[in-house]
Amino acid sequence: SFHVFYSILYLALPTTLTAVMPVDDLAEVDYSLNSLPAVFQPFIDLDLKGTVFPAGNYTGSPYKAAPFTIPEQSDSMLYLAFSEYFFQTSSFAYYTAGAFNMTIAEETCSYFNIGTEIFGSIIPEVAKYSVTPYPVMLKLMATEIPIVTLEQDSFTVDIQGSMEVLAVLPDSTPQSLFTMNIAANTSISLNIFNQKLMGSLCLNRLQFSLAHSNVGFFEISLLENILSYILQTEVIPSANGKSVFQTISLK
Numbered sequence: 214s215f216h217v218f219y220s221i222l223y224l225a226l227p228t229t230l231t232a233v234m235p236v237d238d239l240a241e242v243d244y245s246l247n248s249l250p251a252v253f254q255p256f257i258d259l260d261l262k263g264t265v266f267p268a269g270n271y272t273g274s275p276y277k278a279a280p281f282t283i284p285e286q287s288d289s290m291l292y293l294a295f296s297e298y299f300f301q302t303s304s305f306a307y308y309t310a311g312a313f314n315m316t317i318a319e320e321t322c323s324y325f326n327i328g329t330e331i332f333g334s335i336i337p338e339v340a341k342y343s344v345t346p347y348p349v350m351l352k353l354m355a356t357e358i359p360i361v362t363l364e365q366d367s368f369t370v371d372i373q374g375s376m377e378v379l380a381v382l383p384d385s386t387p388q389s390l391f392t393m394n395i396a397a398n399t400s401i402s403l404n405i406f407n408q409k410l411m412g413s414l415c416l417n418r419l420q421f422s423l424a425h426s427n428v429g430f431f432e433i434s435l436l437e438n439i440l441s442y443i444l445q446t447e448v449i450p451s452a453n454g455k456s457v458f459q460t461i462s463l464k
Contacts, residue, residue, distance in 0.1 A: 232244065232245035233245075233271075235268065236265065237268075238268060239267065239268055239306070239307060239310040239312050240265050240266065240267060240268055240303070240306045240307060240310060241265070241266060241267075241268050241269075241271070242263065242264065242265045242266075243262050243263075243264045243265075243266065243271070244261040244262055244263055245261070245262050246259065246260065246261060246262075247260040247261065247262055248260050255287065256287075262278075263278075263295065263296065263298065263299040263302075264278075264298075264299075264302050265299065265302040265303040265305075265306045266302065266305075266306050267306050267309045267310045268310070270309070274298075274301075274302045274305065275305060276298055276301045276302060276305070277298075278296060278298040279296065279297070279298065281294070281296055296363075297361065297362070297363045297368075300361040300363070300368060301361050303361075304358055304359045304360075304361050304370070305358050308355055308358045308359060313354065313355035313359065313372070313374070314352075314353065314354040314355065315352075315353050315354075315448070316350060316351070316352050316353075317350060317351040317352075317353070317443070317447055317448075318350055319348040319349060319350045319381045321447060322348060322349050322350060322351065323348050325442075325443070325446065325447070327349060327439070327443065328346055328347060328348050328349050329343040329346055329347045329348075329349060329380050329390070330346040331439065332349070332378070332390070332436075332439075333346075335435050335436060335439065336428070336431045336435055336436070337431075338426075338428040338429040338430075338431050339390060339428050339431075341428070342390070342427070342428040342429075343380055343390070343428075347380040347381055347382060347383075348380075348381045349378055349379060349380055349381065349390075350379050350381055350387060351376055351377070351378055351379070351443065352376070352377040352379065353374060353375070353376050353377075353395075353448065354374055354375055355372055355373065355374045356373050356374050356375055356394075357373040359371060359372045359373075364400075366402065366403075367400050367401060367402045367403065368400070368401055368403075369398060369399065369400050369401075369417070370398075370399045370400075370401060370414075371396075371397070371398050371399075372395070372396070372397045372398075372399065373394075373395070373396055374394075374395045374397070375392055375393065375394055375395060375424060376392070376393050376395055376440070377389060377391075377392040377393075378390045378391055378392070378393075388427075389427055390426070390427055390428055391423065391424075391425060391426040391427060391428060391431075392423075392424045392425045392426075393421050393422065393423055393424055393433060393436075393440070394421065394422045394423075394424045395419065395420070395421060396419070396420040397416065397418070397419050397420075397444075398416075398417045398418040398419075399414055399415060399416050399417060400414075400415050400417055401413065401414050401415070402415070414449055415449075416444060416445060416449055419437070419440070419441055419444065421433045421434075421436065421437060421440060
C-alpha cells in the first residue's frame, strides 16, 4: 500500500543515502535530508541540504538556506533545483580552499609577449625602473568571498581580488613591480552535459585601482586594455577548465 511504501522509504533513506560526497580534491558536498521525504500520489519531494564545504573541514556555513519550491511540472521523471545557498556555500568552500588564487607563470606570459618591456612601453615608470627587459609573472587572488546572485537562466559572481605583477630576474628571483585591486562582475550559464552540471564563465565588467607600487605612481587606466586581455585569454579559460560544476555528476 501507499502507507507501507512510505514507511519503507522512511526507514531506508537515512541508512542507504550517503550524506557526504567529494566534489573534487578541494570540496565536499553534504546532501543529507533536511526533513522526511514528502510522498504524494504523483511524485516524491526530497529536501536535501546541498551544503558545499572545504574537503575535510566541515565547520558549518556562514549562510542560511531560504526555503524554495519547484514549479509543478510532469514532463520528466526527475526535476533537480539548486538554490542560491548551494552556490553561496560553493563560493565560500572554494575561497577557503584557495581555489580562486592562481599564478600565471613567466612561460605563459612570455608566450603572450607580456614582459617588463611591454609594461614599460605603456608606463614610463616601469621603463625607468627596469631598463633591462625581464619576463614577468602574475599572481592573482580573491581578497573576499565571491558574492553569488541567481538570475534567470544564469547567475552572477562579483569578485574582489588583486593582481601582483612581478619581474623575474636572471637568477629566477621574483621582484614585485606593482599590485592592483580588481573588481570583476562575471556571469555563469549552466547546462547539463553527459550527466554533469557544467558552467561557463563570462566576464562582464572589470574595474582596476592601484593598491601598491614599487615603481612610483601611475594611472592604472593605461593598463586596462592589456589587463583585460590577460584575464580574457588566460584567467577565464583556466577558470572554465577548472570549473567546480564540471565535476558534479548527476548520475
